[in-house]
Amino acid sequence: MTTAVTQAHRDAARRSLEGLALGDAFGERWFPLFRDRDRAYDDIRARRTPEEPDWHWTDDTAMALAIQRVLDQYGEIDQDRLAACFALTFDADPARGYGHGMHMLLPELLEEPERWRTLAPELFEGGSLGNGAAMRVAPLGAWFSGDLELAGRQAELSARVTHAHPQGVAGAVAVATASALAARGELTVAAVAERTPAGTVRDGLARAAELPFTTEPWKAADILGNGQRIRADDTVPFAVWTATRHRDDLEAALWSTAEGFGDVDTTCAITGGIVGASTGVGGVPPEWLERREALPGR
Template identity: 75%
Template sequence: MNEPTPAATPAPAHRIAARRSLEGLALGDAFGERWFPLFRDPQQAYEEIRARRTPEEPLWHWTDDTAMALGVQRVLDQYGEIRQPALARVFALGYAADPARGYGYGMHELLPRLLEEPDRWVELASGLFDGEGSLGNGAAMRAAPLGAWFRDSLLRVVEQAMLSAQVTHAHPEGVAGAIAVAVAAALSTRGELSIDAVADATPDSAVREGLLRAARLAFDTEPWKGADLLGNGARVRADDTVPFAVWCAARHPDDLTAALWTTAEGFGDVDTTCAITGGIVGARTGVEGVPEEWLRRREPLP
């Protein structure tokens, strides 16, 4: 007599939430990246986005945003928390495997050195940009799944987001951006996303000031105007990126498709703004309700 096959053990809720966020992040990243070629003709790009015409490319590849989010996820899967030396090694190995994912200037300088000397991550990350450290949006763009993972404790979210950021972004603004996005994702999983609550948990910084402006911006504001007032990532700084992306996510907390279209209307660093928005909203919705065509085109995740 054959023994019955044991039922698979359900994944813990925190892993499910983080994976849903990661799926949303990767979709936003790949969707946003498709718009860059059209930005050579801004009027055409704006008309295409306003008309909600899906980008024509048959394959939507994700960028460094997703590659680094996968690195965060791997460390969480292995240790259940952020361990900075391990994260430095994972980031360096991910870069070595595929350096053409669209990494920024600072990461092209830092990550090859981390591959050789991962234990020097504090010194190397702090030494970027004439010793100021990076205040870019790279720590924020990968933080949403971490927020979903630790969603039961905002204190833990803040602590872990800070640890995840410091490996590459030593500047306080880079850290603040990661904290804001992680908190937004945690609140999103609970159905409690509000920009004021995200600002309350974000350290004093230009990022927090931007969030406070975003909290006062009505949701019926045209997205291009919102991007004009809050920033759209064109300067690749955390404070120029995070407030607009959080505003777009809070504008459409239960509709990932609408949130990504709104974010794309802001132009700028659109793969990163869409990745942040996608990770926040996806922490609550996953990719449910997204057009099947989008999911078929997006590069699969490991």
Template identity: 80%
Template sequence: MTAMDTPADRTAARRSVEGLALGDAFGERWFPLFREPRRAFDEIRARRVPEEPDWHWTDDTAMALALLRVLEEHGHVDQDRLASCFALTHAADPARGYGHGMHMLLPALLDAPEDWRRLAPELFDGGSLGNGAAMRVAPLGAWFSPDLDQVVRQAELSAQVTHAHPEGITGAVAVAVAAALSARGEAGIAAVAERTPASAVRDGLLRAAALPFATEPWRAADVLGNGQRIRADDTVPFAVWTAVRHRDDLVAALWATAEGLGDVDTTCAVTGGIVAAATGVDAVPEEWLGRREAVPGT
């Protein structure tokens, strides 16, 4: 069976991107308070909803939407088309919070998207091992959820366009598998680790699988990482842990993830995309959805 023949769960993919965008926009709201981390932590622990009237999402959502567009057009990851969509998305709004590597790579792909094969491995002397491929991939996992082998393969293809380092690719695989299992009602950290290639990301997932859910999220972040190093292995294990800890409650999952501070828009985007692949956003307060920037196509 080819990717073109694999049944697509389009509904789960759309649910996932809605949750990803909500997590991204919600998490981004906390950054202004991070100059006072104790205050930010206290606000989150008290479950005080950010007061801004408009919750804008970042590059996490912008790139997830570009990836979903390619899946809707082709039914699989066409890497050159994906590179073109990423480049066009960046050019349309480069102030979405892209990392340094993407500011270098994506403009160079506007006129020659196929050059990702040469340019992506040159980033950071061997390719990026950051969390960018992982932050955008949950809708892909939901899309291919009927076939876990395709989830792994298509996640790898989606990551390679920007993240040539094995850890960056493996981070995307882990999140895609977590989202697929969520969409199937089979969420479990050990099951995610089982499908994740040997790597620092997999090692982190195994630590997460052994960490009791009674652990306070901020303590879990101390053990697993909270994304502040902007690496896949420092981001994915904690986000998967909070997603599985609150597999049926998107709002609780986002609050728990925010408690870890760090790269909170990305960790919340990852968690949101995983949980919402199953739950959608129907149980989210209308106030939150009304403030969150609209998601095209939904």
């Protein structure tokens, strides 16, 4: 690596992780209410906070914590060690909401983590193009925010352990880039699109870059996708758009992202990780942080 990771970069990564976990836990609260979509939408539009006293985070945060542990220990992504960390994290609590692919892959990596090289490409035809690599990667982008090229390369390494499809990788590169740009105070959708590998994720970001911020979030989700298809290209453009729309206001960013419905814990986790890299969580209502499940570390 050519760029030193400073304490400021580490602090940005922690802010991003806190924002990701908050978005994940906040978004997860809405799933039970989606059985009555009209009521849920009215509650979101009225900014009525979910009533549950405990907001638990999901696999989005669990896997982000695994990435953070590898970065803390080794300073960069070591893919075999990351595979082992993912497998151990899954084994410790497999009920965090992991997708079907991770239930197939991660138990196989417990004893032989290096097998990700052969197993991940075989998960689906051409490898997974889901949103899992994108949902967990924002803190990595903040960690390497001193060098955008390096952030993209490290995001690709982190993605390929589970997501071999080029668009699964592209989703991770896009989110890491967005988080790095947010930490630098330079976030725009166009800048993220420019640094995202060619394909459907980049095409979606290009559409998002042209979408005015006066657009209602539900309409933006109709145009860009809301994660309902569990694909990176259906998830990342909307999450990056809402993050950029509210890049200085994490609370507003999460409410707007929730308006898109869909895979709302993942879209909110991505948005929270991006915005949090800049703002941290200090501006959200104190009761949100009191309810959110604690994170390991400081």
